[in-house]
Amino acid sequence: xxxxxxxxxxxxxxxxxxxxxxxxxxxxxxxxxxxxxxxxxxxxxxxxxxxxxxxxxxxxxxxxxxxxxxxxxxxxxxxxxxxxxxxxxxxxxxxxxxxxxxxxxxxxxxxxxxxxxxxxxxxxxxxxxxxxxxxxxxxxxxxxxxxxxxxxxxxxxxxxxxxxx
Amino acid sequence: xxxxxxxxxxxxxxxxxxxxxxxxxxxxxxxxxxxxxxxxxxxxxxxxxxxxxxxxxxxxxxxxxxxxxxxxxxxxxxxxxxxxxxxxxxxxxxxxxxxxxxxxxxxxxxxxxxxxxxxxxxxxxxxxxxxxxxxxxxxxxxxxxxxxxxxxxxxxxxxxxxxxxxxxxxxxxxxxxxxxxxxxxxxxxxxxxxxxxxxxxxxxxxxxxxxxxxxxxxxxxxxxxxxxxxxxxxxxxxxxxxxxxxxxxxxxxxxxxxxxxxxxxxxxxxxxxxxxxxxxxx
Numbered sequence: 001x002x003x004x005x006x007x008x009x010x011x012x013x014x015x016x017x018x019x020x021x022x023x024x025x026x027x028x029x030x031x032x033x034x035x036x037x038x039x040x041x042x043x044x045x046x047x048x049x050x051x052x053x054x055x056x057x058x059x060x061x062x063x064x065x066x067x068x069x070x071x072x073x074x075x076x077x078x079x080x081x082x083x084x085x086x087x088x089x090x091x092x093x094x095x096x097x098x099x100x101x102x103x104x105x106x107x108x109x110x111x112x113x114x115x116x117x118x119x120x121x122x123x124x125x126x127x128x129x130x131x132x133x134x135x136x137x138x139x140x141x142x143x144x145x146x147x148x149x150x151x152x153x154x155x156x157x158x159x160x161x162x163x164x165x
Numbered sequence: 166x167x168x169x170x171x172x173x174x175x176x177x178x179x180x181x182x183x184x185x186x187x188x189x190x191x192x193x194x195x196x197x198x199x200x201x202x203x204x205x206x207x208x209x210x211x212x213x214x215x216x217x218x219x220x221x222x223x224x225x226x227x228x229x230x231x232x233x234x235x236x237x238x239x240x241x242x243x244x245x246x247x248x249x250x251x252x253x254x255x256x257x258x259x260x261x262x263x264x265x266x267x268x269x270x271x272x273x274x275x276x277x278x279x280x281x282x283x284x285x286x287x288x289x290x291x292x293x294x295x296x297x298x299x300x301x302x303x304x305x306x307x308x309x310x311x312x313x314x315x316x317x318x319x320x321x322x323x324x325x326x327x328x329x330x331x332x333x334x335x336x337x338x339x340x341x342x343x344x345x346x347x348x349x350x351x352x353x354x355x356x357x358x359x360x361x362x363x364x365x366x367x368x369x370x371x372x373x374x375x376x377x378x379x380x381x382x383x384x385x386x387x388x389x390x391x392x393x394x395x396x397x398x399x400x401x402x403x404x405x406x407x408x409x410x411x412x413x414x415x416x417x418x419x420x421x422x423x424x425x426x427x428x429x430x431x432x433x434x435x436x437x438x439x440x441x442x443x444x445x446x447x
Binding site: 101102103104105106107108109110111113114132134 | 213245253
């Protein structure tokens with residue numbers, strides 16, 4: 001009889017036991033912000049060339065990177081190697097491009113250009129100084145072998161992203 | 166040259182940004198850059214410039230403002246371009262609401278090798294309008310130091326009310342009566358002065374220094390004395406019988422002298438005439 005009672009008590013305790021799961025929430029805001037600053041425009045200095053160079057009648061697109069914490073991020077900017085919108089093209093388009101600092105909020109950012117890494121159509125900058133840096137991307141498209149571009153609207157995309165190191 | 170740029174107004178403080186302080190050169194006077202408002206504070210300095218230099222050269226660029234209330238600088242930001250390639254810098258430096266009275270002349274100063282071009286320096290500021298009510302006549306509580314406002318307030322009564330119109334009529338009537346009284350007094354004084362003038366002239370002419378009334382009294386006393394002393398002949402007091410008294414005196418002189426008595430009568434007539442003329446004004 002005593003054993004039965006003890007068992008029942010033990011069962012009673014077991015049924016009243018409970019398990020809870022608590023949630024922990026963390027919110028991380030990026031300490032690197034990418035802001036488009038100036039929209040680019042292609043100039044057409046000759047029938048076979050589209051260029052964003054101001055000397056060719058174009059406007060270089062400019063993007064700004066705001067970094068709150070230094071040495072945690074790198075800027076990756078990809079200049080175009082194809083049109084996102086264009087008339088039908090039946091010949092090869094040769095692309096060239098370059099990205100460099102345009103303005104800096106700290107003189108030490110002026111060293112970014114010397115330390116930048118370039119591969120394919122990608123340029124990477126280690127953002128080692130807190131502050132704002134404006135990057136300018138120049139691109140040029142040459143059509144065929146001195147062939148005139150067909151008339152129409154041409155669009156290309158410059159990609160800029162902030163990547164945690 | 167004033168280069169105030171933009172400002173926005175809220176219910177309390179006014180926020181604004183100056184124009185480019187370095188637009189006319191790399192030295193500037195702050196009183197020409199930001200509004201001279203009492204209580205104005207500068208919150209931040211925004212500047213931009215481009216350096217041209219060889220990478221290996223040393224170069225320091227100072228953007229600065231002198232301390233107007235002491236030695237040194239109230240703001241000085243230095244960019245060290247030594248060993249760096251030239252570039253364009255675009256910088257915002259918070260300064261923490263420094264009062265306008267501290268902001269002295271500003272400048273961009275270069276040390277080392279290199280040049281600065283395309284510079285722009287802007288000041289972000291804020292102030293509370295009418296913090297000093299005497300700073301602007303439109304401020305509530307402003308007191309005109311010349312007192313013109315009090316005069317305007319006195320003038321600004323209701324001119325259409327009956328009380329005001331009646332008071333104005335009474336005032337004008339009183340002024341008119343007062344003016345007429347003054348004119349009457351002036352005429353009276355003029356008449357008396359003229360009368361006295363004529364009388365004095367007559368007395369001088371007759372060799373008399375005394376007034377006419379005094380002369381009459383003296384004559385009466387003299388007459389009484391003569392009567393009392395029985396000096397006067399008795400015939401003076403006797404009557405003359407009526408009848409014809411033919412002229413017995415024969416005028417022998419050929420030259421007739423002026424009648425001094427007649428002159429005396431003439432002057433008396435002139436005095437009487439003046440009195441009659443003055444009567445028309447009384």
